[in-house]
Amino acid sequence: MLDPKKLEEIAKQISDAVPPGVKNMAEGAETKVKQVLQSQLSKLDFVSREEFDIQSQVLIRTREKLEALEARLSELERQQDGNTPS
Structure with a gap:
């Protein structure tokens, strides 16, 4: 979850953006x-x-x-192709 300090900071920024007259009415806004x-x-x-x-x-x-398994598989396939009669 988000850091509680970050939440407090966001809430404070929102509260600080409220005009002073409205701020008095919304004392518990933060x-x-x-x-x-x-x-x-x-x-x-x-x-x-x-x-x-x-x-x-x-x-x-x-x-x-x-990736290691793919490389190993490619090597085994290459060896198998080399041992197959043409």
Whole structure:
């Protein structure tokens, strides 16, 4: 999920953008905006940066293994073609 400090920063920026006259009427706006953002973002299907990085490493290792297997298969096929009578 997103960093709570980032959510607070976004909520504060929104609150700061409100004109001063309206700001007095909406004293709890920052907290309410933060709550709405957290509620809506929690409904989205996000993965953490840590999980993304882990899965990226898994994908890299899997790709390396696949390339090694493809190279091995090509070598075996080449050897098989060389042993087949013409």
